[in-house]
Amino acid sequence: MPTVYPKGSPTELLGLLVLLEGHKGSEDVALLADDLDLEIDEIFPSLEFAEVLQLVKVTDGRATFTELGRKLVAASIRERKTILREQLRKTALFRTILRALENSPNHRLSDEELGHIVSFTTARADEAEQNIVNWGRYADLFRYDADEHVLVAVRRPSPPRSGGRTPPPSAPAAVAPSAMVAERKSTGADPPASLLPPRARA
Amino acid sequence: MALIRVDHVDKSFPTRHGSIAIMQEITFDVRDADFLAIVGPSGCGKSSLLRLIQGLDRPTRGTIYFRDRPVEGVARGMAMVFQNFALFPWLTINQNVAFGLEALGWPPEKIGAQVERYISVTGLEGFEEAYPREISGGMRQRVGLARALAVEPEVLLMDEPFSALDPLTAEGLREEVLQLWRDPQLPPEAVLLVTHNIEEAIQLADRVVVLSRRPGHVLAEVVIDLPRPRDRKSPAFYELTDRVYSLITEGGTVASQGTASNGEGGRPG
Numbered sequence: 001m002p003t004v005y006p007k008g009s010p011t012e013l014l015g016l017l018v019l020l021e022g023h024k025g026s027e028d029v030a031l032l033a034d035d036l037d038l039e040i041d042e043i044f045p046s047l048e049f050a051e052v053l054q055l056v057k058v059t060d061g062r063a064t065f066t067e068l069g070r071k072l073v074a075a076s077i078r079e080r081k082t083i084l085r086e087q088l089r090k091t092a093l094f095r096t097i098l099r100a101l102e103n104s105p106n107h108r109l110s111d112e113e114l115g116h117i118v119s120f121t122t123a124r125a126d127e128a129e130q131n132i133v134n135w136g137r138y139a140d141l142f143r144y145d146a147d148e149h150v151l152v153a154v155r156r157p158s159p160p161r162s163g164g165r166t167p168p169p170s171a172p173a174a175v176a177p178s179a180m181v182a183e184r185k186s187t188g189a190d191p192p193a194s195l196l197p198p199r200a201r202a
Numbered sequence: 203m204a205l206i207r208v209d210h211v212d213k214s215f216p217t218r219h220g221s222i223a224i225m226q227e228i229t230f231d232v233r234d235a236d237f238l239a240i241v242g243p244s245g246c247g248k249s250s251l252l253r254l255i256q257g258l259d260r261p262t263r264g265t266i267y268f269r270d271r272p273v274e275g276v277a278r279g280m281a282m283v284f285q286n287f288a289l290f291p292w293l294t295i296n297q298n299v300a301f302g303l304e305a306l307g308w309p310p311e312k313i314g315a316q317v318e319r320y321i322s323v324t325g326l327e328g329f330e331e332a333y334p335r336e337i338s339g340g341m342r343q344r345v346g347l348a349r350a351l352a353v354e355p356e357v358l359l360m361d362e363p364f365s366a367l368d369p370l371t372a373e374g375l376r377e378e379v380l381q382l383w384r385d386p387q388l389p390p391e392a393v394l395l396v397t398h399n400i401e402e403a404i405q406l407a408d409r410v411v412v413l414s415r416r417p418g419h420v421l422a423e424v425v426i427d428l429p430r431p432r433d434r435k436s437p438a439f440y441e442l443t444d445r446v447y448s449l450i451t452e453g454g455t456v457a458s459q460g461t462a463s464n465g466e467g468g469r470p471g
Contacts, residue, residue, distance in 0.1 A: 008370070010325075011340030015374030022433050035434060036369040046370060077325045077378055134338060137328035146336050 004052045005093055005123040006131040007045030010084065010138045016046045017055060017065075021073045026064040053087040085139035093121060094141065097132065097151070101142060107153035114151060204267070205357055205392050206232040206255060211264035213250055214417075223417035224250055228264070230411050230423060232357060236392040237383060239403035242413030243450055248396040251418075252359050255394070256280050268357075278306075281350035281390075285362035287342045289334040289349075296321065296330040299348045306353060320352040323388060325378065340371040344378075351382065351389055358383075358390040362397055376406060380430065400446045404439060405432050412449045421453040422446075 019032055029047065033040045047063060050056040055069035065073075072083050088094045096117055101107050109117075111129065118128045136142045136151070143152040211228040214221040225247035232238050240248050253259045255266055257277040266273045268280070281302065289298050299317045308316070321327055324344045334342055343363060350358055363379075364372035383393050397403050403410045404426055412421045424446060428438055 009338045009340055011338070011344075011374040011378075012368070012370040013374070014377065015370035015372065018373050018377045018431070019370075022431055023435075036373060038369055043370065077323060077381060081325060081327070133336075134341075137332070138325070138341075140328045143328065143331065144336075145331070146333060 004049070004091065005118065005121050005128040006088075006135040007049040009131075009134055012046045013050055013053075013055075014080070016043060016050060017069060017073050020056065020063055020065060020069075025070060026062060029058065029061050029063050032063060052091060053084065054090075055087070081139060084135075085141060088135060088139050088141060093117070093132070094136070097136070098141060098153075101151060101153040109151040111149045203269075204231040204233055205236070205269060206394070207267040207270075208251075208255065209265045209267065211251075211254065211261040211266060213247065213254060213259075214262045225413075225416075225418040227419050228413075230420060232392050232394050234391055236409065237380075237395070237407045238392065238409050238411065239395045239397060239407035240411045240413060241397055241400050241403045241446060241450070242418055243415050244398060245416045246413040246418035247416065248398075248413060248418070249361050252282065252361050252394070252396055256282060256359060279356040280359055281353050281355035282359045282361060283343070283346045283350050283363045285365050287334070287339075287346045287366070289342060289345055291334050294331050294333055295326060295337070295345050298334070298345050299326075299352055302349050302353045316352055320348040323382065323385075324348040324351070338371070339367045340375055343367060343375055347379070347382070354389040356389065356391045358393045360393060360395045363395070364402060365397070365399070372402075376402065377431075380406060400443055400450075401434060404428075404442050404446070405434065410446060412446055412453075414450070414453055421449045 016032075019035055020027060022035070023032065029043070030040050033043045036043075047056065047058065050063075050069070051058055054066055055072055056063050057066055058064075068083065068087070072080055075083060089098070097109070097114070100113070100117060101109055104113070114129055114132065115125055118125050118132070121128065133144045133151070137144055140154055142154050144150070145152055208228055208230050211225065212223065213225050214223040228251065230238075240251065242248050250259070254261055255268075255273065255277075257266075257273045257275050268277050290301065293301065296317055299320060300313050303313045303316060304310075321330060324347050326341065326344050326348055329337055329341060329345075334345065337345075343366075346363070360379075364376060367375065379393070382388055383390065395403065395406060407426055410424045410426060412424060413419065414421050424442065426442060428436070428442075432439055
């Protein structure tokens with residue numbers, strides 16, 4: 001199966017799920033589109049990606065909520081973000097990008113490096129890269145620095161918010177991101193990083 | 203209690219050939235916890251009405267009250283969301299949201315936390331350092347929303363906020379606006395939405411004020427007592443849509459004003 005890249009925007013995907021909710025969670029795809037006076041191909045990208053994220057199942061031209069899709073619609077704006085983050089992490093493309101971010105020096109990826117990853121998918125490069133940045137930002141999986149044209153890893157576990165308590169350095173739960181990277185590197189279990197051209201050429 | 207009371211308001215603009223009436227005899231209330239929509243054909247003065255309510259312009263006749271005090275000059279306690287987002291392209295998302303607070307003279311040390319809170323409730327985390335040009339229409343309007351909510355308005359004024367968005371994005375954002383309005387932890391108390399989209403008004407609002415063609419006057423106030431989320435294909439929804447369409451298309455003359463507003467029974471209190 002080809003690697004699927006994000007289609008549409010997070011708000012569009014939500015719109016589709018809200019629409020489906022209005023039809024009690026299951027509806028013929030053509031009728032869903034008709035609800036907003038859209039052609040079927042106008043909702044298809046979001047529908048396809050909703051299926052990739054396991055929020056909707058499409059069988060015989062009928063879209064139906066999965067349990068998770070139903071949960072997402074009922075969730076708060078913040079909870080929706082968390083659900084989408086977890087689902088994006090499960091896709092091959094985002095897994096690859098996140099590993100590449102972990103493994104790259106400074107935990108950054110240039111546009112060119114991202115383009116290289118995207119070139120292994122069937123996506124049209126410009127659209128795919130824009131959507132990847134948009135979804136990754138929305139789901140708080142990485143940042144994007146538009147001045148330097150680089151993806152920047154989000155440090156997890158995130159530091160405490162308001163300068164209050166900092167976890168003791170010896171606490172086993174508080175593994176620094178750099179330590180996680182080092183550990184992964186030492187196991188050598190990260191083939192996706194090899195998708196990247198050597199830094200010297202980048 | 204009425205949060206906002208629009209009391210027999212006229213607005214006309216002087217021209218070289220005499221004055222042109224934009225709206226006449228507009229009267230309605232926005233109450234606590236209200237989601238009120240104003241619909242009407244283009245040119246009926248819907249957006250001008252929002253400007254009057256916010257105190258950016260003054261009525262030719264009549265008075266607008268905010269919490270029983272006449273609105274004179276720009277009213278505190280209200281904030282506006284615009285159709286075209288009205289973001290500053292040279293400011294980051296964070297800076298755009300902070301802008302309203304700075305303009306209100308908030309102490310700088312308090313602005314950061316307030317911005318963070320409203321970035322978070324509108325789902326904008328991750329976009330803090332982005333510029334408006336980098337983000338999609340849906341995200342831009344979230345910034346417009348975050349900027350308006352950050353000043354913790356009692357009334358959120360929305361001027362065609364979904365009209366510049368593609369239909370799916372608009373559908374998603376409408377739902378999130380409802381969610382924010384219903385959250386008792388968050389402002390605003392009430393929402394006043396101006397739209398030309400009748401279905402949108404019926405989907406979102408508790409009450410719909412229907413305006414006529416120019417000069418705009420109130421044709422009716424329609425109560426929408428359908429449970430949310432509202433099914434656009436339900437007979438009750440269709441019936442309401444049909445009624446509002448008929449009011450607008452048939453009610454363009456001043457003559458129908460009295461009967462129509464009586465007939466809708468829009469004032470239970």
